Amino acid sequence: MHDAPAFTAVLFGLRGCLVQAADGPPLPAPGALDTLAGLRRQQVPCIWLDDLSGAQSKRLAAVLPDWLPGHSVNGVRWPAPNACWQALMSLATERLDGCVLVSGEPHLLQSGLNAGLWTIGLAACSPSCDLGSQQWQAMSQQEQDLARGKATLALFSLGVHSVIDHLEALDTCLADIAQRRRKGEKP
Template sequence: MDAEPAFTAVLFGLRGCLVQSAETGPSPAPGALATLAHLRERQVPCIWVDDLTGPPSQPFTNVLPGWLPGHREQGARWPAPNGCWQALIALGSQRLDGCVLVSGEPGLLQAGLNAGLWTVGLAACSPHCERSAREWQGMTAQQQGAARGKATLELFSLGVHSVIDHLEALDNCLAHIAQRRSKGEKP
């Protein structure tokens, strides 16, 4: 059996994807640090991407590993693909084949699709599920499931290639994308 193709790079949305806002300040999203460490161990280049429309990113990046580079979109706004391409250039990536974008932000996911990247939507950090921890915990399991279901449908309607709830499921998702790539599928 042929080995699954390696990934060229993984781009992550910064806010909501890798880092969550909490009442006590920014903190790594569940599974973010373990996911980044695992990708680094496998020598898969990673970078976070963010735009200038939100608050300054410095407090958010302080909770991430120092080795993780970032790119703040300063030119065309999402869904323009420029920010994704510029992040890949900053990583020294020489090709689009095998590049993946992970985010719950519809505009950023659309930018990834426009750039020709594989895209993984994070339902738990999409606008439909973006609530404070207190609000989320105050919801019943049925309400949480309905919110995740609505987010999943919205992300698939954008055209993303896969949707997962949390970063903890990213490794299995990447394995599935690798299988698709080994069969010749392109984003």
């Protein structure tokens, strides 16, 4: 079998995935800056997507590297695939093969699936595991683990290709998808 080409592009959800926007000021999510730097070293184009207004998205994205472009959805409602396609077009992506969407937001992941992308769900970033919420902070470790497990099952039942807890595990997950691609698997 021939080697699959490098990843064409990686799309990220902005809120919860790359940026934590709890009650305080926005902060990069754990592992976000290292993940983005690693993909940039590998020359994999990246972009974030969000359905917030342009001003809200820019405020959140201000904690991310200046080189990282973003795409605010203009009138397109997820799970329509248009937002993913528009983001890829803004990156001048030549093909869908090798494009990956990473998010904990089910509607955005469904958009990625509808667009024909590989999808990676972030269980710890899903709506039921809001790490910055007071409700989450009040949970015991066992309750948090149970919520993360339920989020994982919900993401897999949606049809995503892989589920990880957080961005720190993305390299391993991308290596797995690369192996699946080398075997001829398609999203």
